[in-house]
Amino acid sequence: MCRAADYEVSTAGGCLILLQIWAWERLPMVRPREVLPLDQLGDLPYAARWSCPHRWPTVTKHVIRAYRDQFDRVKAKNFKFTPYDIESLPDYCRAGTLIWRARVSLVFFYVIEYQYPERFCRQFNYLQDIPPFVEYSLKMHAIDGRSGKNVDWGEKHAIHIERWEDRHNLDNLVVAMAPNQQSGITTRYQVWFYRYGRRVIGNPAHESHEGYVESASSVHEMVNTLRDIFLTSRDALQGGRMCPARALKHIFDAAQAQLTRSDYEYVLDMPNEAYHGRAGAGDIVQARRRDGRREREHLRGGPARGGRRMREINAAIQAGANNAEAEPGRAGDSGDGHIQYHNWI
Template sequence: MKENGILASALIHRMAIEPLGDGLEDEAYIQRARMIVLVLLGGLILPDGSGCKIPLMWLTQLRDVEAASMISWASAALATLYHNLCEASMGKRSDIGGPTVLLQLWVWERMPTLRPDFVAARIHTNNTPCALMWTGSYMINRAPKHSVRHYREQLSLLQNNQFIWMPYVDRQLPDSCLDMNNSWRSVTYIVCWAIVEAHEPERVVRQFGGTPFIPELRDWGFNETHFKTNRRGKAKTNWAVQNKAYIQYWERRSKFVTNAYMEPLADHMQVMRTRQYMEWYFKITITYITQPGRLPEVGMNTVASASTVQVSLSTHQPSWHL
C-alpha cells in the first residue's frame, strides 16, 4: 500500500510467484481476474501521474466482475487523457497521468516524421487492434529518446503533406469502427469519476473523410472551476450522484449522433469551406511551439532551425495544419 493506493509492482510480483492451477475454488480465479484488471487500469488504461500506484477506488468497480464488463472503459480513458493533457498544458506539471500510450499511437499513426524506423515492415492483421502494428524492434539511430528539442522542432516544421488525415483507410477494421451511427460520432459528455469532458467529433472531421468547417461554439455548462475539479479531499463524494446529469446525457448518446458534416460536397464547395476554416484557424492559434530565432543543436537530432519557422509561415501558411 502507498498513499491510499496499491503498488502495481506488488500485484505483478504476487501473480508471478503464485501461478494459478486447476481445480481451485471459483473465488481464486475471480480474485486473479481482479488483480489483472487492476494492473491494466493502473498501468495502461487509467494510470495516475505516479506511474506506479493504483487508486483503491477501482476496487469498488470490481465487486461484480460481470458488471465491470458493462462499463465504458474506453470513454473513461479518453476523458482522462483529455483532462490530463489540459492540465499539463496549462500548469507547471512535472508529470502527466492518463493513457498517454494512446497519444503516442495517435502520433505514430498520423505523423511519420515523429515515428521511429522499425527493423521489420509494419503489417496490420485484419480485425485486430491497430496498436499491435507498432510492436517490434526499431532502429536505434532513428528513435531519439528523451529529446524534447527534437520533437518540438519536428512539430514546428510539420507540413500539410507530412500529416496523415485518414490513417486507417488501408486496413480491415471491425464493423463497430465503421458504423455510421456509432457512439464515437456522438456530441456528448464523457465521464470518469470526477472528470467530465466534452466529446466533439465535429472538430476532427478530416479523419472521417469530411470537409473541415468552423465548429459551433457550444455552451457545455462548465464554469471556470470545472476543469480544476479533482478527488483530493473528497473521499466521501459520490461522483455518480455529483455527475448524474452528465452520465444521463451519455446514456442517451445515440440520440446525439451527427453525420451532418459528412455530407458530400462539390469540389469548389470543399475548397471554399477549407479556406474559410483555415482563415479562422490561423486567427485562434499558433503553428509553432519552439522559440523563434533559436538555433538548432548539433547532433543526431539536428533539424531545420526554428528561426526558419517565421519565414515558412509567411511563404507556406496555407499548408500548415496542426
Template sequence: MGFIDTNLKTVAKKLSHKPSRTKPHPSLSTHKKISKLKMSYQLKLNPGPLSNEVLFLHKKHRALEVYNNPEKFRSSINIKRSDRSFWKLVRQKPIGPRVEGYIREAGFGGLLDSGYRYIDHALITALVEQWRHETHTFHLPVGETTVTLQDVNVLWGLPIEGVPVCGADNALTFSEAAEKCERLLGFTPANNQLNGCTVFPDNSNNWINLHLLQYLEDLSSCVNISWGSAVLSCLYRNLCNATAPDAVSLSGPMSILQVWAWERIRCVAPEPYHRFNYDAPLAARWKGNLNHVDAPTHCLRSYRSQLQSVREEMFIWTRYDDVIGRLPEICTSGSSSWRSTCPLIYWENVEHHYPQRVMRQFGMVQHIPPSIPLTVEELARLHKTTWIGKTGWDWTIRHDVYVYAWYHRHDSVVEGETITSYPVIDDYMSWFMNHTVLYLTNPRSSAVPMRGFQDDGARAQMLTDAMGVIQRCDDLELAQAAAYRATEMSRQEGYSQYPSHKSSSAEVTQAMAMSTRRFKC
C-alpha cells in the same frame, strides 16, 4: 500583417531614404542603411494568438513560458506509468488461454495485443506544449487535430458504446476493502497496502481506486461499459493538467497518445520491422522492434522543431481509410459515436469531445468551428474537480447533466460534406492563424549556437510567415522591409548582400517575356 508585429512602413522608409550627392558603392550604401536601421529599430514578434476568443487561457499555458524562458524548459516532463509490473509478470508467466478469454470477453483484448511499449518522454512533452485545454485539440501549423473516440476504438479496440464509467464512491471499512480484494483479485493486501479506499499494487507510485473492482463482479458485462470514452477522458484530463507551467510529471494513458502520433505525424514516426496482418487493433503493429534511423528519439528540441514546422503532407488526416475494413470488428464497434459532440466521463472527470474541430480526420471538409459550448467558469470548475475528500458522492448524480448528454450522444453526431478537392473552406486557415499560437520557440532566442540539435522550426515558420506578408504586399518598399525583417530575425541578414542562387530579376523578366510570347503563338 500576421504574426510579424511590425510597422513595415517605418522600416521601408528607413531603407529607402535618399542617399547623399556623392553616391557611395551600392553595396556599401545598403550596408550603411541596414546598420543604421539596426540601431534605430527594434524587432518584435507576436507568438500568438492574435485573438483571445478561442485560446482565452493561453497566458497560463506552458507554451508561453517555453517561448519566454526556453532555458528553464529544456527537460522533458516525467511520464509516470503503472503497467511495468504487469507486463513484467506477463513476460515471466504468460497469460493462459482461459484467463485470456476472460480478458477478451471483458473488451480488453486489444491491450494484450498491443503489448508493452516504452514511452518517449520528449515526444509526449512536445505534444503537451501543443495541446490546448480550451478546445481539447493540438494546435499545429496545419490546423487543429486530436485523439478522438475513433482513434481509441481503432487503435486499442476498446468499446465506445455503453454506460459511462461512473457511479457512487461508497466508503469501505478496512475489512470490507480487504475482503473485496480477496474475492475479486485473489489476495488480501497487508495493512500498509490499503489507504482508505485505495489499493497500492506496486512501487510505481500509482494508486488504483477500489471502486473500479466492482466491474470485476461480472466480466461479461464489462463489454457493455464505455471504456473507450473513459480512457479518452483520462487522457484529456492529464494533458490539460500537464499544460500548467509548473507541471513536472504526467500520468494517464500516454501509450495511446504516442501510437496516435506515430500513426498520423510522419516526421516523428519510427518504422516497424515486422509485417502486420491486421488481425488485431492497429496499435499492435507497433509491438516489437522499431527502426528509428529516420526519426527523432528522446530529443525534446527536435520534436519541438518538427511539430512547429509540420506541413500538410506530413500529417495523415484519414489514417484508417485504407485499413479499416481489414481490422477486427471490435475496432469499428463504436463507429456510430465517433463524430458525437459529447462529454467524456470517468468518475469525477468530465472532458468534452469536439469532432467538429477536426473534421478532416473523418474525411470531411473543415469549416470554422462553433464557439466552445462551456463558460470559462464551468471549464475551470470541471478541471478542478477531484475525488479527494468526496467519499460517499454519487458522481452519476453530481454529473447528471453530462451523463444525460452521454446517453443522448447519437443526437449530436456532427455531419459534413466529404472532401472532394479542398479539405478546408477558403477562410478557415485565416481564421485559425488568427486564433492559434504559431511560435512555440523564439527564432531569435538563440544568439549563441546550442549544443546538439539546432531548433530551426520557429525560424522556418517565421520565414514562411514573412513570405506570406511579402506575397500580400503591393508596395515594393514594404515587401523589401518585410524581407529584411525576416532575414534579421532569423539571424541571416548578411545573406541579403550575397549573390543569389536563384534566377536574377533580369533572367526572370526574360523568362516571363518568353512565356508570354509562347502563349501569344
C-alpha cells in the same frame, strides 16, 4: 492531458502508450524504423506492429528542442490523416456507429469530457469547417482523483449523465457533416486556423547558443516577410494604393530587416559572383574533395553499397561493355569509350 499539458507539471498518467502509437502512426518525422508489416500481424491488434526492435537512423531521440522544431515545420501534407475505414473494422468495433457523431458528454466516474464531432470531421472522412464555440469549465477540469473523496458523483454530475443517457436522440445530438473534398478543409477554416491556431511552439527570442539549433520559428518569420513583399509588389503592379517608388522602398526595408534579424546581414553587401560561389579573378581556390556521403545514391532510393545487388549491377554493365562497343552518351559511358562503374561509397 489537461493537467499534464501544464508547463509546471512533470508527470502524466493514463494510457501513454496509446498516445505514443498515435503519434508514430501520424507523424512520420518522429517514428522509428523496423515496423512489422500489417500482413504479418495475423489476429494481433493493430498496435502490435510497433512491438519489435526499432532503429532510429533518421530521427532524433530524447531531445525535446528537436521535437518542437520538427513539429513547428510540419505541414498538412506531412501529417498522416487516417479516417475511420468502417468496412474494414470488425463487428464489435462498428457497434454504436450512429452515435459516433453525437455531441454528448463522456462520463467516467468523476471525469466529464464533452465530445464535439465538429472539431474532427476529417476523422469521419467529412469536410472540416470552422467549429462552433466549445463549452469549457475550469471548475470541471480542476476535478481529479485527489478531490472529493466523499462526493456522490452521480448526483453532482446528474446533468451530464442525463445528456449521455439521451445520446440516442439522434435528431438533437448528431452533427450533420458535408461530404469530403480533395483538400479535406474549407477555405474559411484554413484562414480561421491560421489566424487563431498555434502554429509555432518554439520562441525565436529564446535562442540557444549550445546544443540543437532550432530553425522553424525563423522559417515562419521569413515566410511572413515574403508574404508581405508579395502583397506589396502585387499592389504596386496592379496600380493599387501604394505607388511603385514607395512599394520598392517598403520591399527594400522588409528584406534588409529580415536578413538582419536572421543573422545574414553580411550577405547584403556581398557581390553576386561571391554569393553564388563563382571564383573571382586572382582567387586561390583549392579543388574540392569528392564527398562520398553526399553522393551516396542508396540514400535517395538506389541500391545500397556493395553486396549481391551491387555486384549484379556492375556485372551487367561489364557484360554490356563486352558485347558492344561503348557509344558516347550511353548509360554507364563516360563519353571517351571507358565504362563508368556505379560505385556508391
